[in-house]
Amino acid sequence: MPLPFTEPYSTPADPTGPKARVYAILDTDGDGVASRHDYFVRIERAQRATGRGDDDPLVAAARATGERAWAAMDANGDGVMTYQEYVDWVDADKFDNVCQYALGALFDLADDDQDGALDRAQFTLLRQALGNRADNADAAFDALDGDGDGRVGRQEYLAAIRAYVTGDGSPMGDALY
Template identity: 75%
Template sequence: MTLTPPEPRATATATPTTPKARIYAMLDTDGDGTASRHDYFVRIERARQATGRAQDDPLVIAAQTAGERAWAAMDANGDGVMTYEEYTAWVDGDKFDNVCRYALAALFDLADADQDGELQRSEFTMLRQALGNPTDNADAAFDALDTNGDGRVSRSEYLAAIRAYVTGDDSPMGEALY
């Protein structure tokens, strides 16, 4: 599947303030007020393009497969769109642990150029930009995750920080990033 990704957008209206609203705004890549199947999968395509990987790369296939599972769970009625109301009613810690974690982990693996289970700042920034986060937030988010200052963020730290943000727990990375 080849998608032509739209350019990342700036929010035209007030900036969302709750974690779920911020994440939903990022998922709505075209800014039309709903997160569509296209919006969701264009993020994977952006990550693929940013990493220079081919469509048949096993990591790309894994990201697309995990994305298909996640989208099927999020779009339970199969209409191709997920409204904000549907998203907020759906997402919680259990859904993160059993659905979202795998899709996000596959995207992490796409960005992890040397496959060592850690992202360096440049890999982290590239991934977050590909997923629709503002460029100027990536450094602060990386710093919030890199608590020991070694210049790397592990897969488990990354996923735990996103989970904490989604579920309303303390997440300095989430606060900085979104």
Template identity: 50%
Template sequence: MLDADGDGAITRAEYLARVDRVASALGRDAHHPVVAASRAAHEAVFQDMDGDHDGRVTFEEYRAWVGPDAFERACRPALGSMFDIADTDADGLLNRDEFTRLRTAAGNAETDAAAAFDALDADRDGLIDRDTYLTGIRDFVTMGDSPMAAAYGTAHGTGRPVLDARP
């Protein structure tokens, strides 16, 4: 999902392009303060992932990096900043349209995003709050145990999320 050109590594440009795609999908100006904050948060994640600091994150680097500590240290702020871009009225909630535009711009299929929204919207009020969103992603990425797991799938035969290829 992050290796846009399929060359086996995530470059800084590929990783930061997610922020620009989300901002564009949600109608945010590239210079808006929430977009700038998101770009800075994603830059920090990229630096954290790039273990050998060569400007490319290989699958091996990602695999060594991913986990609960990395999520809390780096991903939570970055993913929260993407939520903030999508939360155009700044009420701390995303409706189905905002959520779907966020997730599809981030690289998920629209049908998967819709299923993930349905899974996270436990009270069926048509809204997802920031903590529910971040907890769902954390649990999916680190444990494969999330309402989002059915929507996004697991690594074949492992029961673990596609993004987590721990042995």
């Protein structure tokens, strides 16, 4: 099914800035717009990477929170979110009320023992499934594992992403994206 016409992709003024980097990951096929398909393929990848079935309650939760997040991001309902629409939309309030739930549900998929933390292998698996480069997952994990116990908690993970996306600075974000 062809996507509806959208405005041409506008290159971010700073392609290395947090929002541009996150948007590039959301645009999984690299065509310049983040489509509904781009957004949901990330959930499918995380499901496959974690070996969870379609009937798994955590997969259902990831899909449900993904639906809510996509509906908020694609406010005009055209099936795509341009870079400018993303920049105009994302902020701390949207992260707190929309994004953190979708990202938390994806975190939960990778947390195979459901203890609220990921080890290095789980973290790397999740980040790669979501479209992050493999070569910097160790640096991101190390930046988040402040106490050196070999685990990254759900709340510190979400807080680091929030800080990065909202411009508050995040060592994990700088390392990961």
